[in-house]
Amino acid sequence: MVRRIQHFIDGQHQAGTSGRSSDVYDPATGQIQAQVDLASVAEVHGAVSAAHKASEEWSESSLTQRTQIMFRFRELLSDRTDELARVISSEHGKVVSDAAGEVARGLENVEFACGIAHHLKGEINEQVSAGIEVYSLRQPLGVVAGITPFNFPAMVPAWMFATAIACGNAFICKPSERDPSASMLIAEWFIEAGLPPGVFSVVNGDKEAVDALIDHEDVAAISFVGSTPIASYVYERATSAGKRVQALGGAKNHMLVLPDADIEMAADAAVSAAYGSAGERCMAVSALVAVGSAADELVEAISQRIPDVKVGVGTEAGAEMGPLITAEHRDRVAGYVERAQQAGAVAVVDGGNADLPTDGFFYGPTLLDEVTADMECYQDEIFGPVLSVLRVETFQEAMDLINANPFGNGTAIFTRDGGAARQFQHEVQVGMVGINVPIPVPVAYHSFGGWKASLFGDTHMYGPEGVRFYTRAKAITARWPDPASSQIDLGFPQNS
Numbered sequence: 428m429v430r431r432i433q434h435f436i437d438g439q440h441q442a443g444t445s446g447r448s449s450d451v452y453d454p455a456t457g458q459i460q461a462q463v464d465l466a467s468v469a470e471v472h473g474a475v476s477a478a479h480k481a482s483e484e485w486s487e488s489s490l491t492q493r494t495q496i497m498f499r500f501r502e503l504l505s506d507r508t509d510e511l512a513r514v515i516s517s518e519h520g521k522v523v524s525d526a527a528g529e530v531a532r533g534l535e536n537v538e539f540a541c542g543i544a545h546h547l548k549g550e551i552n553e554q555v556s557a558g559i560e561v562y563s564l565r566q567p568l569g570v571v572a573g574i575t576p577f578n579f580p581a582m583v584p585a586w587m588f589a590t591a592i593a594c595g596n597a598f599i600c601k602p603s604e605r606d607p608s609a610s611m612l613i614a615e616w617f618i619e620a621g622l623p624p625g626v627f628s629v630v631n632g633d634k635e636a637v638d639a640l641i642d643h644e645d646v647a648a649i650s651f652v653g654s655t656p657i658a659s660y661v662y663e664r665a666t667s668a669g670k671r672v673q674a675l676g677g678a679k680n681h682m683l684v685l686p687d688a689d690i691e692m693a694a695d696a697a698v699s700a701a702y703g704s705a706g707e708r709c710m711a712v713s714a715l716v717a718v719g720s721a722a723d724e725l726v727e728a729i730s731q732r733i734p735d736v737k738v739g740v741g742t743e744a745g746a747e748m749g750p751l752i753t754a755e756h757r758d759r760v761a762g763y764v765e766r767a768q769q770a771g772a773v774a775v776v777d778g779g780n781a782d783l784p785t786d787g788f789f790y791g792p793t794l795l796d797e798v799t800a801d802m803e804c805y806q807d808e809i810f811g812p813v814l815s816v817l818r819v820e821t822f823q824e825a826m827d828l829i830n831a832n833p834f835g836n837g838t839a840i841f842t843r844d845g846g847a848a849r850q851f852q853h854e855v856q857v858g859m860v861g862i863n864v865p866i867p868v869p870v871a872y873h874s875f876g877g878w879k880a881s882l883f884g885d886t887h888m889y890g891p892e893g894v895r896f897y898t899r900a901k902a903i904t905a906r907w908p909d910p911a912s913s914q915i916d917l918g919f920p921q922n923s
């Protein structure tokens with residue numbers, strides 16, 4: 428019988444009652460390995476009700492208690508990185524070392540949350556007027572929900588839950604129905620770390636569960652990470668429902684290479700950033716913008732490296748790139764590559780021709796040259812191992828191209844010219860910028876977020892902005908007067 432993945436509500440596994448479920452594949456073999464229950468509106472309401480009850484006590488827990496639990500959870504997650512990485516690899520397909528890297532980056536968010544007492548320090552002004560102080564506090568929101576994508580089943584939830592919980596909220600995770608098991612393990616480990624039942628829950632599901640979370644009046648805030656159309660939809664619906672929302676969307680990340688760059692280093696970076704995790708990263712480089720003479724050298728250097736990329740089953744020793752998430756997605760990627768060639772792009776390497784296992788959802792690293800801005804393969808987020816090379820003559824032409832793109836998640840420049848790098852960082856309309864760094868995902872004590880169609884909402888995720896998102900400010904004006912100076916004054920309060 429196929430394994431069944433349930434929900435995790437009020438501290439325990441709960442079988443779904445909706446009668447609906449979704450297949451969870453092993454992308455390396457193409458076989459169905461489990462079925463995940465899809466929650467009904469009533470089941471979501473049950474989870475919110477348990478979370479709401481838990482949040483009342485949790486919001487009153489001391490900072491010491493929250494910190495100690497977070498430290499214990501950090502130890503469990505650190506000790507069990509390999510176990511979690513293998514679970515991620517089996518459902519997502521990415522290689523185990525890459526999955527372990529994702530867990531390590533998620534762990535950084537937990538470590539940030541271990542310092543929550545420091546991050547929640549308020550501010551105070553003494554003597555704003557005679558005998559009067561003003562100080563600010565940050566208090567939790569109550570129940571908050573996170574809706575997460577398939578491509579980082581541990582790290583993206585960690586961007587949200589670590590800060591949300593440490594700030595005193597109850598957190599409900601609605602993971603991707605394609606790889607839900609990482610969230611379920613995390614929920615179990617939180618209980619083991621001493622987190623009270625109901626403070627971290629997992630509701631598995633699809634649109635029905637997402638809509639029910641958004642519409643529920645006891646859910647105060649929604650964090651979303653996924654594709655741009657759904658991010659936009661979630662943002663509209665949740666803000667209309669009066670909620671605080673941060674909705675991170677898709678991307679088209681450009682890597683700009685100037686002729687003075689170290690071409691060998693740039694080629695290594697391009698191969699790593701384009702084909703790591705089979706290109707299923709929101710910070711993957713998918714557009715290589717080569718200025719002048721950099722283009723020929725780069726295309727040559729990258730095409731030489733591609734045959735050495737070891738594509739294989741994620742658990743195989745030495746494998747560097749696994750399969751795509753579904754057969755449907757692999758076929759979608761293949762369609763883009765085919766139509767790009769029909770539109771005039773040159774397939775220097777076509778991953779569709781690679782000698783790969785036929786059982787799973789594999790597609791090999793692909794390099795498209797002579798791509799232009801009007802082509803579909805440039806305009807759409809392909810989310811696969813496809814790198815498009817766009818040739819331009821000048822730095823300014825490259826800047827104009829990047830800034831005209833509707834997405835603004837990540838970008839990178841490769842150069843030895845400090846002035847060009849400085850101009851790039853200043854003028855580029857993108858939220859996260861790398862200088863000779865291809866995947867500039869900020870560390871946990873900064874915040875993560877794109878611009879334009881890559882982010883709906885005002886607050887970036889995790890780090891200091893995460894603390895602000897998951898708390899609301901209260902300003903207190905206080906006087907402990909000398910009774911001798913008390914008097915009646917009907918005028919508007921003024922400071923003296």
Ligand code: NAD
Nearest residue numbers: 575576577602603633634637653654657675676677678709
């Ligand atoms: P997706 O948008 O299909 O799904 C994301 C979440 O939304 C899932 O939990 C899914 O169940 C839910 N969902 C799907 N359709 C829905 C609908 N119609 N109504 C309500 N909810 C719905 O994204 P995905 O395919 O899981 O992930 C890949 C996408 O995520 C890519 O576009 C990638 O760029 C993006 N992403 C962005 C970031 C970022 O930080 N900006 C990070 C990771 C992934």
